[in-house]
Amino acid sequence: MTTNKPVASLSLDLDNQWSYMKTHGDSGWETFPSYLDIVVPRVLNFLQERGLKITFFVVGQDASLQKNFKAIRSIADAGHEIGNHSFNHEPWLHLYSEQQIEDELAKAEGYIEQATGQKTIGFRGPGYSLSLSVLHVLARRGYSYDASTLPTFLGPLARAYYFMTTKLSPEEKETRKRLFGGVRDGLRPIRPYRWQLEGFTDQLIEIPVTTMPLFRVPFHVSYILYLSHFSPFLAKLYFRMAMKLCQLSRISPSLLLHPLDFLGGDDVKELSFFPAMDLPGEKKVKFVGEILDIYSKYFTIVPIKEHARAIAKEKNIMRFEPRFQSAENIPAS
Numbered sequence: 001m002t003t004n005k006p007v008a009s010l011s012l013d014l015d016n017q018w019s020y021m022k023t024h025g026d027s028g029w030e031t032f033p034s035y036l037d038i039v040v041p042r043v044l045n046f047l048q049e050r051g052l053k054i055t056f057f058v059v060g061q062d063a064s065l066q067k068n069f070k071a072i073r074s075i076a077d078a079g080h081e082i083g084n085h086s087f088n089h090e091p092w093l094h095l096y097s098e099q100q101i102e103d104e105l106a107k108a109e110g111y112i113e114q115a116t117g118q119k120t121i122g123f124r125g126p127g128y129s130l131s132l133s134v135l136h137v138l139a140r141r142g143y144s145y146d147a148s149t150l151p152t153f154l155g156p157l158a159r160a161y162y163f164m165t166t167k168l169s170p171e172e173k174e175t176r177k178r179l180f181g182g183v184r185d186g187l188r189p190i191r192p193y194r195w196q197l198e199g200f201t202d203q204l205i206e207i208p209v210t211t212m213p214l215f216r217v218p219f220h221v222s223y224i225l226y227l228s229h230f231s232p233f234l235a236k237l238y239f240r241m242a243m244k245l246c247q248l249s250r251i252s253p254s255l256l257l258h259p260l261d262f263l264g265g266d267d268v269k270e271l272s273f274f275p276a277m278d279l280p281g282e283k284k285v286k287f288v289g290e291i292l293d294i295y296s297k298y299f300t301i302v303p304i305k306e307h308a309r310a311i312a313k314e315k316n317i318m319r320f321e322p323r324f325q326s327a328e329n330i331p332a333s
Contacts, residue, residue: 006250008299009207009307010292011055011083011147012043012257013124014072016062019089020271023127023176025168032065035268039259040071044078046262046285050292054257055304056080057124057147060087060108063115076116081303083122083147084108091127092175098133105137122304124148127179128155128209132322139200145308146195147254149208151188152216155181165273186216191251192311193318202319205308210253213245220256224291225276225284232287239291243298254307255295261288 016036021029047054056075062068064087076082086093087108096104105123113119123138125148138146158180163173190210194202211218219242227235246253264281265272276284295301302310311317 005300006252007310008252009254009304010301013057025166036068036071042262055083057083057085059085059089060111063111072115081305082116082118084120089126091129091179093125093129094131101137139204145205147207152211153186196319196321207254209256212242213249221261222258
């Protein structure tokens with residue numbers, strides 16, 4: 001079946017319960033508590049009902065544990081793309097040395113391929129963490145795309161709200177000070193582009209987590225769910241406006257999902273500190289379905305690898321040489 005709708009991608013960061021607890025500074029994460037056996041079948045059924053294939057960014061630590069093998073394998077068996085979301089899921093990945101990043105990605109790749117049978121060609125940093133060293137490692141290891149950037153000015157506000165819910169020490173807050181990005185991230189391109197890296201060919205494409213053209217405010221599904229607390233109607237209107245602006249700007253967006261978009265406080269009481277976790281899982285799933293119905297009216301939804309291939313064929317694709325803050329190794333376009 002042919003369609004004239006432009007291509008847009010959909011992905012899900014398969015962050016697990018322990019990884020949220022770890023970043024939040026909660027005790028008990030070291031036993032790697034998991035909700036994958038609940039959320040993965042729920043999401044796969046949701047996607048099958050809509051005939052969608054997407055990208056799942058998997059954490060290597062989860063792929064290394066036998067208790068998660070069935071759930072993670074079922075994602076690949078259902079025909080979805082598997083991406084690399086690091087091994088330890090530490091949003092301070094940008095503080096790693098290049099050799100530490102190399103080891104981190106290689107370890108994740110090995111366990112993910114063992115669990116799914118797929119070799120990863122795409123990466124997303126935990127907490128949108130990125131550095132020049134990460135880009136060098138990705139290029140050296142033959143990745144086709146990175147999807148770690150979130151071009152918005154609201155990162156510091158999201159981080160401040162998040163820190164209010166924690167009991168982190170000053171040292172722990174220091175390592176997390178780039179969580180959700182900084183103000184300068186709002187200056188990054190919204191459109192997909194190629195990274196120009198010295199010493200490497202320019203094969204590495206960046207697929208940003210798209211934010212609203214002109215305003216640079218987020219519209220990933222977790223954010224829309226948060227807005228639905230105030231008014232479901234206005235939340236959907238906000239999302240439609242984002243879609244219309246992408247259409248008018250000729251931007252092919254990349255929309256992001258998280259497991260908590262499908263889980264409520266009735267499923268995981270330990271994560272009640274997250275916004276919208278007072279909603280039951282069933283209500284969330286219904287609302288996410290309505291959002292994706294809107295998305296599919298404007299665009300043809302594909303995994304990120306297909307989105308990146310389509311971008312790679314464009315003759316006028318933007319190219320950017322990464323520039324970094326010396327203290328934090330954070331790129332600015």
